[in-house]
Structures are given as C-alpha cells and as structure tokens.
Amino acid sequence: MALHTEELMLNMGPQHPSTHGVLRMVVTLDGENIVDVQPDIGYLHSSVEKMMENRTYLQNIALVDRGMDYLSAMANEEVWVLACERLGKIEVPERARYIRTIMLELQRISSHLIWLGTFGIDLGAFTAFLWAMRERERIMDLFESATGGRLHHVYFRLGGVFDDLPEGWTDRCAEFCDYFLDRLPEYDELLTGNPIFLARTQGVGVLPRDTAIALGASGPVARASGVAYDVRKAHPYEIYERVEFEVPVRTEGDCFARYLVRLEEMRQSVRIIRQCLEGLPGGEIRSKVAVTVRLPKGEVYARTESPRGDLGIFLISDGADRPYRVKIRAPAFSNLYALTEMMRGWKVADVIAILGSIDIVLSDVDR
Amino acid sequence: MIEIAIVAVKSALLLFILLTACAYMTLLERRLLGKFQVRYGPNRVGPFGLLQPLADGLKLVFKESFMPAHVDVIVYWLAPAISMVTALFVYAVIPFGPEVMLFGQRVPLRLADVNVGILLVLATSSVGVYGIILGGWSSNNKYSLLGSLRSSAQLISYELALGLAVISVVLTAGSLSLVSIVEAQRRVWFVALQPLGFLIFLIAAVAETNRAPFDLPEAEQELIAGYQTEYGGFKFAMFYIGEYVAIVTMSALLTTLFWGGWWGPVLPGPVWFVLKTLAFVFVFIWLRATLPRVRHDQLMALGWKVLIPLGLLNLVVTAVIVVLRGT
Amino acid sequence: MGELAAFMILSLVTLIPAVVVVTSSNIVRAALSLVPTFLGVTGLYVMLQAEFVAGIQVLIYAGAITVLILFVIMLTEGGTGVRTRQLNDQVPLGAMAAVWLAFVLIVIFTRTGWPTAAGVLPAYNVVAVGNAFLSDYVLIFEVTSVVLLVSLVGAIVIARRED
Numbered sequence: 001m002a003l004h005t006e007e008l009m010l011n012m013g014p015q016h017p018s019t020h021g022v023l024r025m026v027v028t029l030d031g032e033n034i035v036d037v038q039p040d041i042g043y044l045h046s047s048v049e050k051m052m053e054n055r056t057y058l059q060n061i062a063l064v065d066r067g068m069d070y071l072s073a074m075a076n077e078e079v080w081v082l083a084c085e086r087l088g089k090i091e092v093p094e095r096a097r098y099i100r101t102i103m104l105e106l107q108r109i110s111s112h113l114i115w116l117g118t119f120g121i122d123l124g125a126f127t128a129f130l131w132a133m134r135e136r137e138r139i140m141d142l143f144e145s146a147t148g149g150r151l152h153h154v155y156f157r158l159g160g161v162f163d164d165l166p167e168g169w170t171d172r173c174a175e176f177c178d179y180f181l182d183r184l185p186e187y188d189e190l191l192t193g194n195p196i197f198l199a200r201t202q203g204v205g206v207l208p209r210d211t212a213i214a215l216g217a218s219g220p221v222a223r224a225s226g227v228a229y230d231v232r233k234a235h236p237y238e239i240y241e242r243v244e245f246e247v248p249v250r251t252e253g254d255c256f257a258r259y260l261v262r263l264e265e266m267r268q269s270v271r272i273i274r275q276c277l278e279g280l281p282g283g284e285i286r287s288k289v290a291v292t293v294r295l296p297k298g299e300v301y302a303r304t305e306s307p308r309g310d311l312g313i314f315l316i317s318d319g320a321d322r323p324y325r326v327k328i329r330a331p332a333f334s335n336l337y338a339l340t341e342m343m344r345g346w347k348v349a350d351v352i353a354i355l356g357s358i359d360i361v362l363s364d365v366d367r
Numbered sequence: 368m369i370e371i372a373i374v375a376v377k378s379a380l381l382l383f384i385l386l387t388a389c390a391y392m393t394l395l396e397r398r399l400l401g402k403f404q405v406r407y408g409p410n411r412v413g414p415f416g417l418l419q420p421l422a423d424g425l426k427l428v429f430k431e432s433f434m435p436a437h438v439d440v441i442v443y444w445l446a447p448a449i450s451m452v453t454a455l456f457v458y459a460v461i462p463f464g465p466e467v468m469l470f471g472q473r474v475p476l477r478l479a480d481v482n483v484g485i486l487l488v489l490a491t492s493s494v495g496v497y498g499i500i501l502g503g504w505s506s507n508n509k510y511s512l513l514g515s516l517r518s519s520a521q522l523i524s525y526e527l528a529l530g531l532a533v534i535s536v537v538l539t540a541g542s543l544s545l546v547s548i549v550e551a552q553r554r555v556w557f558v559a560l561q562p563l564g565f566l567i568f569l570i571a572a573v574a575e576t577n578r579a580p581f582d583l584p585e586a587e588q589e590l591i592a593g594y595q596t597e598y599g600g601f602k603f604a605m606f607y608i609g610e611y612v613a614i615v616t617m618s619a620l621l622t623t624l625f626w627g628g629w630w631g632p633v634l635p636g637p638v639w640f641v642l643k644t645l646a647f648v649f650v651f652i653w654l655r656a657t658l659p660r661v662r663h664d665q666l667m668a669l670g671w672k673v674l675i676p677l678g679l680l681n682l683v684v685t686a687v688i689v690v691l692r693g694t
Numbered sequence: 695m696g697e698l699a700a701f702m703i704l705s706l707v708t709l710i711p712a713v714v715v716v717t718s719s720n721i722v723r724a725a726l727s728l729v730p731t732f733l734g735v736t737g738l739y740v741m742l743q744a745e746f747v748a749g750i751q752v753l754i755y756a757g758a759i760t761v762l763i764l765f766v767i768m769l770t771e772g773g774t775g776v777r778t779r780q781l782n783d784q785v786p787l788g789a790m791a792a793v794w795l796a797f798v799l800i801v802i803f804t805r806t807g808w809p810t811a812a813g814v815l816p817a818y819n820v821v822a823v824g825n826a827f828l829s830d831y832v833l834i835f836e837v838t839s840v841v842l843l844v845s846l847v848g849a850i851v852i853a854r855r856e857d
Contacts, residue, residue, distance in 0.1 A: 010509050124579060124660025130404035190657070196580055197659050348513065349662045442726070483820065486749030493757025497729065500764055504722060512768060519765045523758060543746075543820060 007035060012351065014043045020118065020355065021362030025339075027351060034351060037343045039336060044366040052326045056292050057084050057158060060323070065152040068328065069364035071114055073149075074107035075306035077156040082237055083302035083315040084158050088295040093284040096160035101238045102173065102276045103146075103155065104304075105269040109180070110139040111307035112262045112269075115359045119259065120191065122356035123200050128190055135183055138176050145169060158293060160286030170277050177270045177277075184267065192263075201256035205342040205354035208253060215341065216334040219309020220261045221358055225253035231305035243275045255357040262359075292321045308332050308359055332364040381458055389611040390420035396652045403656035430600035435507060438597070442505035447602045450498025450609035457491050457616045460484040461623060462546045463637050484545040485533055488620065489526070492575065496522045498609060499577075503594035514593025517663055518577060524670040525574040531678030532568035535561055535685045536624045549628030556627040563681045565625045567674050569650075572617040574666070577610065579655035581666055618647030700741060708734030725763045732756040746820045 008029040014022040022043035028035040048067035052060050064076040078100060085092060092100075113132040120128030140150045145166055147153035155162050191197045207217065212225040222229060230247040232240040248264035250257035297319040303312040309331030318324040335358050342354050394409065394416060401408025409416040434443065496519055503515020537543055539560055540551040548557075558565045574581040595606050622628060622643040629636030631643075661669070711727040711734075718724040732755040739748035827835050 008509065010513075120659065124582070125658065126400075127404050127656050130406060134405050191659070194659065196661050199665050200659060200662060347662055347664060349660070439720075439722070442723070483745045483749045486746065486753065490749050490752035490757055493753055493761075494729075496757070496761050497726075500761060500768075501726070504764070504768055516765065516768055519761050523761060523765075526758070 010348075014040075020360055023355075023360070023362055023365070025351065025355075027348070029348065034343050034346050034348065037340050037351065039339050041333075041336070041362075041365050044362045046363070046367065048367045049326050049328060052323055054322065056322050057295065058291060058293070060326075061156060062152070062154045065154055067363070068330065068367060069306065069308065069311075069332065069361045070151065071361050072107050072111045072307045073152050074103045074155070075111075075304060075311060077153070078104055078238075079302055079304045079306070079311050079313050081156045081158055082304060083300055083313045084293075084295060086302055087298055087300040087315060087317055088158070088289075088293065090159045090289055091287050092160055093287060094281045095164075095283045096285045097238045098276050098280045099161050099165060099285065100156060101240065101243070102273050102280075103143075103153075103161075104238070105272045105276075106139050106142060106173075108269045108307045109266050110136050110143075112266050113139075115262060115307075115356075116187065116259075119353075119356045119359075122352045123197065125191065125197070128187065131183075131186065131190070135180060138179065142169070142173055142176060145172075157286055157289070159289040160284070162286075164285045170280065173273065174277055177274055181267070181270055184263070187263065191259075198256065200349075200353055201259060201357070202254060203252075204255045204346060204350055205357060206253045207338050207342050209251070211341055212253070212338065215337040217309070217338050218334060219305070219307070219331050220258055220265065221309065221335045221338065223248065224250045224257035224261045226251040229310075231303050231310055235303055237302075237304060239276070240272075242279075243272050245269075245272050255353055258357045258359075294319060294321045295323075303329070306331055308361070308364065309335060328367055330364045330367060332358075332360040332362075333367075336360055336365055382455065385455060385458060385612060385615070386608065388615060389608055390424060392611050392615065392648060393423070393607075394419050395648070396655075399649070399652045400656055403653075424604065427601050427604040432602070433599050435597050437507045439505040439507075442501050444602070446498050446502035446505060447598065447605035447609070448498075449501070450495060451605040451612070453491050453495035453498065454609040454612035454616065457488050458619075460487050460545055461616070461619050462549055462628060463640050483543045485537060485543050485548070485624075488545075488616075489530055489533065492613070492616075493522070493526055495609070495613070498606070499594050502598065502606065506594075506597035508597050511594050511596045514596070518594060520663075521574060521577075521581065521666060521670075524667060525571045525674075528567055528670055528674035528678050529571040529575060531675065531682055532561075532564040532571065533624065535564040535678075535681050538682070538685050538689050541689075545623055549623055549630070552627040552630060556625065556630070558625040561625065561681070561685070563677060564685075565621075567678050567681065568621065568624065570669075570674060572621065573651065573654060574670070576613045576617055576651070578614065578651055580658035580660050582655075582660060614648060614651050615644065618644045618651070621647050697741070701738070704734050704737040704741070706734075707731075707737065721767055722764065725760060725767060728760045728763070729756050732760070746823055 010027045010029055011024065012027055013024040024040040024043065026038040026040060028037075046067060048063065051067065052063060055063055061077055061080060064080045065073045068076045084090070113136045117129035117132030117136075120126070120132070143153060144150050146169055147155040147162070149155070207221065207225045209226040212222045212227055217225070217227070218229065226249060228247060228249045231237075232245075233247055245268045248261045248268065250261055295317040297317055299314070299316040301312060301314045303310055305311070310329065311331050312329035314325075314327040314329070315323055316325040339355065339358065342358075343351060346354065397419075398408040398410075398416065409419045412418040412422045434440070499518045499522075500515045503511040503513075503518070536548060536557055539557055540548040542548060542551070551557075573579075595603060598606060619640075622640060626643050627639075629640045631639035634642075708731050711730040714727040715724050715731065718727065732751060736748045736751045736756070739745075739751055
C-alpha cells in the first residue's frame with residue numbers, strides 16, 4: 001500500500017553542504033521519497049581541455065594538477081605524462097617508475113581517506129572525517145617532503161620525476177604503512193560494524209552490473225557492482241605488472257559494497273607500496289627531455305586507474321611544442337551518469353548517501 | 368509573603384543557573400567532541416576557552432536581525448520563543464533535592480510539587496514541538512518545511528514511547544508526582560526495576576531532543592539546517608537554548624525517573640543530582656561523536672515497530688506485577 | 695474576587711482565539727489559534743482543581759491533535775498556507791442553525807438546576823478518574839475506542855489511492 005502526497009520540487013545545490021562542490025540536483029519528491037533526480041553539472045567548468053592547447057607539454061603538468069580532480073593530483077599528472085611519453089617514445093628510468101607507483105598509491109589512499117571521511121559526514125558520522133584527516137595528514141607530510149606541495153605537486157616530469165626522494169623518506173613511508181594498517185581496524189569499529197551505518201548503506205542505491213557497464217561506470221563504483229575491471233591489471237602501466245595485489249570486487253552494487261571495495265583498496269595500496277619500497281632500485285630518476293619538447297605528429301590514448309576510476313587522456317599532436325587537441329575521459333563524470341539510476345525510489349536522506357558513495361569531484365566532472 | 372519571595376528567588380536563580388549551564392554545555396560539547404575527534408576544540412577565548420560561550424552569546428545578540436522575504440512575520444518571531452520558553456518551563460516541576468533548612472526557613476529544592484508533575488513535563492514538551500513546526504513553516508523555505516515535517520512526525524511518534532516508559536515508572540512508584548517518584552526510590556533505584564523502561568526512555572529522549580543519531584530535523588547534510596535554516600542572530604540562539612535546555616531536561620528526567628534523583632551516599636542530594644545529570648549529558652555528546660544518522664523511515668520504524676510494542680509489553684508486565692504485589 | 699478575575703481572563707484567552715479559528719482566512723493561523731483556546735480550557739480545568747484532566751488536555755489537544763492538524767495542512771498545501779474563501783451560498787442556512795443551537799443551549803443552561811455546593815474533592819483525582827472509566831463509564835470508554843479505531847481505518851482507506 002502506498003500513500004501519495006503532492007510532489008515537491010527541491011533544488012539541492014549548487015550551494016548545499018553536501019553536494020561535494022557545486023553540483024545541482026533537481027530532486028522531485030513525493031513526501032520524503034524520490035521520484036526523480038536530474039543532476040545539473042557545469043558550474044565548475046574551466047575548459048581545461050582548451051587551455052591545454054595553449055600550454056607546452058611541461059606547463060600542462062601543472063594544469064592537470066589543479067584543473068582536474070584536485071584530490072588526486074598525482075593521478076592526473078600520471079595520465080598526462082603517460083600519454084606524452086607514449087607518443088614521444090620517451091624512456092623512463094626504472095627508479096622513477098617505482099617512485100611514481102609509490103606516489104600514485106599514496107595518492108589513492110589519501111583520496112580514499114577523504115572519501116571515507118566525507119561519506120561519514122554525509123551519513124552524520126562526523127568523527128570519521130576527522131580521523132581520516134589525521135591519517136591523510138601523514139600522507140600530506142610525505143608528499144610535502146618529497147615534492148614540496150601538499151595538494152598540487154607538479155612532481156612528475158616527461159621521462160621521470162622532478163627530484164629524487166629526500167633522505168630517510170623511504171623509512172618514513174614504510175613507517176606510515178605500518179601505522180596505517182594499525183589504524184584501519186578503527187574504521188571497522190566505528191563504521192563497518194555499526195548497525196545504523198549498515199542500515200543506511202546496505203541495499204541502498206543498488207547499481208546492477210549490466211547497468212554499470214552500459215553507463216560506463218568504472219573504478220570502485222563498477223567494481224562494487226561486480227565488474228572486475230581495473231586498469232592497473234587490464235592495461236598495466238609503470239610497474240603494476242611486477243607487483244602483487246588483488247582487485248577487490250563485490251557483487252552487491254550498493255553503497256556498502258562501494259565502501260568495502262574502497263576500504264580494501266587502501267589495504268592493497270599499502271601492499272603495493274611495501275613491495276615498491278623493497279624493490280626500489282637506484283640510478284637515474286629522469287631521462288633527458290628538452291624543456292620545450294616537441295612530440296612527433298600523431299595521436300595516442302593513455303588510461304590509468306585513478307582513485308575514482310578509469311582516467312584516460314586522448315592526445316593529438318601536430319608536431320608543435322604544445323598539444324593540438326586533448327580529450328579527457330573523467331571517471332567521476334561517467335560515474336555520475338549512474339546517479340539517477342541509483343536514486344529512484346529512495347529517500348531524501350539517501351540522496352546524500354548515494355551521491356557520497358559515488359565519490360565525485362566536481363572539478364573532475366566539469367573540467 | 369515570604370513563600371512568594373522564596374519562589375521568586377528560586378525561579379530567578381534557577382533560570383540563571385539553567386541558562387549558564389546551557390551556555391557552558393555548548394562549550395563542554397565542543398571540547399568533548401574535540402577530544403573524541405583528535406582535535407582541540409575552542410580554547411582561545413579565556414583560559415581553556417571558558418569565555419567562549421560569552422563571546423558566542425555576544426556575537427549572536429549583536430547580529431543583524433535578518434528576515435527572509437515572504438515569511439509569516441508573527442509566527443516567524445513566535446516560533447523560537449515557544450521553543451525556548453517551553454524548554455525552560457519544565458524545570459518548574461523537576462526536584463533537585465530534598466527540603467533543606469535555609470535562614471530558618473524550610474526550602475524545598477524545587478519550584479513546585481504538582482501532583483501530576485510528570486504529566487506536566489510531557490505536556491510541556493509536546494507543546495515545544497510548535498517552536499519547530501512553526502519555525503519551519505513560517506520561514507518560506509522548502510528545507511525548513513521538510514525539517515519541520517520530519518520533526519513533527521518524529522516527536523509525535525517518540526512521545527508515545529516516552530510516555531509508555533514513564534507510565535511504567537508511574538505504576539511502579541504509584542504516583543504522578545516527581546517528588547514522590549524520587550521518594551519511592553529511597554531503597555531501590557528504578558533502573559533496577561525497570562531496565563527495559565530505562566532503555567526505551569533513553570532512546571526516546573534522544574529522539575525527542577533531536578540529537579544525533581536522531582537529529583533528522585536539522586540534518587545538515589540533507590536539509591542544510593532544517594527548521595532553523597532561515598533563522599539568525601538571537602532568534603537562532605533561542606532555538607539553540609531550547610535544544611540544549613531540552614538535553615539537560617531529559618538528562619534530569621532520566622536521573623529523576625530511573626537513577627534515584629537526589630539519593631546517593633556521602634554527598635548532599637543536589638550534588639548527586641547534578642552529577643547524575645551531567646553523566647547523561649555526557650552520554651548525549653558521546654552518542655553524537657560515535658553514531659551516524661539514521662534515515663527517517665528507519666527512525667519511524669524503530670519507534671512504531673520496536674519501541675512502542677516493547678513499551679506496551681513493559682507496561683502490561685509492570686501493571687500485572689504491581690497488582691499481584693498489591694493483593 | 696481573584697477567582698472571578700482569573701475566570702474572566704481565561705475565558706477571554708479561550709474565546710478570542712476561538713473566534714480567530716473560524717474567521718482567519720489563513721488556514722495555518724486558524725489551526726494555530728486552537729492552541730491558546732485549548733490552553734485557556736486547561737486553565738479552567740486547573741481552576742476546578744482537576745490537574746490530571748488539565749495535563750491530559752495539554753498533552754492530547756494542544757500537544758498532539760493540533761500538531762497533527764498542522765502536519766496535515768503542510769503536507770497537503772505544500773506549506774503555503776493558502777487563503778481560503780470564508781463564505782459560500784449556505785451562509786443563511788448556517789446562521790439559522792447557529793441561532794437555533796444557541797437558543798437551545800441557553801434554554802438548557804437556564805433550566806438546569808446546577809449544584810452550587812462544592813462537594814469534597816478527592817485528594818488525588820487520578821485514581822478517581824481511573825475508577826470512573828473502568829467501572830461506571832466502561833461502556834462509553836470502550837465505544838469511544840472503537841469509534842477511534844473505525845475512524846483510523848477509514849482515514850487510511852480514504853487516503854489510499856487505487857493503484
């Protein structure tokens with residue numbers, strides 16, 4: 001039996017405490033039930049792709065850093081230098097590839113921690129946010145001592161990385177890995193076993209496997225829906241072929257599955273970092289590449305597994321010192337497609353839970 | 368004449384203590400949350416941040432009294448006042464301690480011993496709903512409206528559970544007067560006789576005060592600030608005072624109904640009362656630091672499908688036992 | 695003297711909002727005006743030393759019933775508090791009914807021999823109320839609960855849409 005009330009249109013955002021930036025959702029409500037959700041994006045559009053055409057390949061590293069997903073700057077740098085290196089056939093020294101992998105995985109942990117914290121806030125568990133920030137702070141410190149930047153690093157270069165790791169950095173990084181694995185069970189205690197948390201996430205916002213594939217979802221969102229796809233395994237880059245790690249996959253497709261997948265990914269990231277630290281070779285950190293490098297004429301597509309999913313860049317060069325055209329495939333944008341599908345029939349409170357579980361970054365969606 | 372003077376002095380004193388306590392509860396809460404969340408909390412204004420509530424109060428008083436367009440003016444101004452006044456009113460019947468001799472006068476440590484005291488408490492808190500529902504309706508804002516709808520549904524549902532738990536206590540004590548209820552706990556506190564009733568009351572009390580994990584009417588992540596979205600300055604402060612006084616009220620009621628009120632060894636009665644009340648205030652803050660928020664329908668399901676049936680069961684069992692013991 | 699003054703004031707508190715209830719064109723304000731009316735009646739109960747009834751009056755009428763009325767208004771009108779029309783074609787009919795009812799009531803009030811000597815109040819009238827409900831008035835009590843149940847079921851049936 002269903003009782004209906006008059007429908008109510010509610011504008012959530014662009015200024016709203018928990019739309020994770022300037023997302024606007026036009027929600028049609030029947031009482032507290034959601035009839036329809038229409039996400040309205042573009043408030044943070046900064047035409048990154050066009051701006052890239054006017055910058056040299058080196059300058060673009062700094063642009064992708066902040067113009068795209070600002071919570072995982074390293075991942076953006078990686079996909080950009082990867083595309084350039086593939087097009088220009090630039091060799092990357094072994095040590096640099098190890099360093100890059102370590103940085104990427106640290107970035108994944110830090111990004112997932114932010115997600116974990118904000119997801120907690122979305123569900124009303126404020127404490128989880130500050131605990132996550134405590135762990136993330138250690139990663140920020142590691143980044144800062146190696147790259148000089150906390151959020152925006154401009155650390156990767158075509159053919160390597162900007163500078164070698166400072167003295168004692170690897171020890172501190174290994175120390176962090178131990179510390180972090182000690183801390184992770186605390187989140188299990190605070191959230192995973194909490195009946196209210198389970199009631200809010202289990203079975204909520206289910207994204208079926210075929211819908212996830214049809215909508216082009218990727219990353220933890222797709223893996224929580226049973227799509228066992230990870231670019232690090234499917235199209236390995238850097239040294240992902242050589243390290244051992246598992247790709248966590250859940251089949252439930254609900255918010256709780258997305259939560260579990262991300263939590264497990266953080267554990268796997270620690271595993272990767274530990275292996276990299278053990279196998280870290282000596283030697284050069286950067287091959288010789290001109291500052292205003294001209295890439296040969298041609299086109300290339302590079303894809304990486306950013307914390308949010310399948311991050312790709314399609315790069316066309318006409319032989320000049322700057323790209324002719326760049327197209328970015330942003331994972332948060334594709335994952336946002338699934339929003340309406342997941343939300344129909346749930347309650348107002350679930351809008352926030354489901355949106356939070358997708359883990360969008362608006363500057364990645366809008367670019 | 369002297370009785371009236373005593374009551375007047377007591378009222379003024381009580382009002383002063385309550386408002387101060389409420390102000391410092393905000394500080395306590397923020398400091399405790401800071402400790403829970405590995406950060407400091409406010410510690411800049413005065414030693415240990417002790418002047419923070421004063422600074423906050425001053426700030427709120429001197430803020431521009433802003434009013435959004437198309438509000439229902441009378442109702443808009445009335446709502447925060449209702450919220451605060453009803454919250455304060457409850458203290459007229461809560462006993463803080465036994466009678467004491469002061470300056471040669473017998474002074475009972477309570478304002479009034481109404482013989483339907485507990486009923487008055489429930490009635491007043493049910494009138495307090497108006498502050499929320501009217502504030503949300505009059506501000507001409509959809510978030511406010513949703514917030515006030517949620518809260519009215521929530522308060523009506525949980526008042527039932529609260530009432531059922533209270534009636535069990537009333538049956539056990541054989542009186543509706545709060546003083547008699549405390550007197551009846553001279554030997555055994557009712558938490559031992561009514562453990563289920565205590566749990567039901569505790570959960571319903573958290574829901575009644577709109578506190579985490581049942582803080583749906585003002586769920587920041589969903590409804591901005593719910594019914595108080597469009598309120599600022601001292602009007603906002605009045606809502607705030609109402610909310611915090613309600614927390615102290617519920618803690619005091621938990622103490623009075625289940626934990627023996629002023630009874631306790633060694634220390635004088637009022638000290639015990641304050642200590643027990645503070646312990647429950649701490650529980651409220653602790654809950655907020657630990658738990659995520661439940662969803663509206665889950666909250667309703669918990670109220671109607673779990674708490675109320677359990678409360679009824681508890682009531683029936685209590686009634687049967689009371690009758691059997693009486694015969 | 696003081697008692698009369700209190701009675702007068704309470705009557706005004708009861709009656710003035712009652713007039714607003716039927717005259718206000720803002721439906722939310724009309725519903726809201728029920729609250730002081732109920733509270734005024736509560737005051738009258740207190741004057742009659744019926745504390746229990748007074749408490750229940752606030753709890754049920756001022757606290758629950760009016761909140762529910764407001765709740766329903768907000769859900770159906772989208773919370774806009776629309777101005778409703780006050781008069782329709784049946785005004786003369788209504789006026790006639792009102793006058794007739796007033797006449798009947800006045801006649802009854804004037805002809806009834808009201809007991810003026812106050813009896814002895816029970817010290818604790820909750821017990822008296824409870825005993826009365828479950829002995830002398832048990833039939834009325836039960837019938838009332840059945841009526842409430844029926845109206846509850848009826849409301850659900852009406853509210854339910856044919857799916």
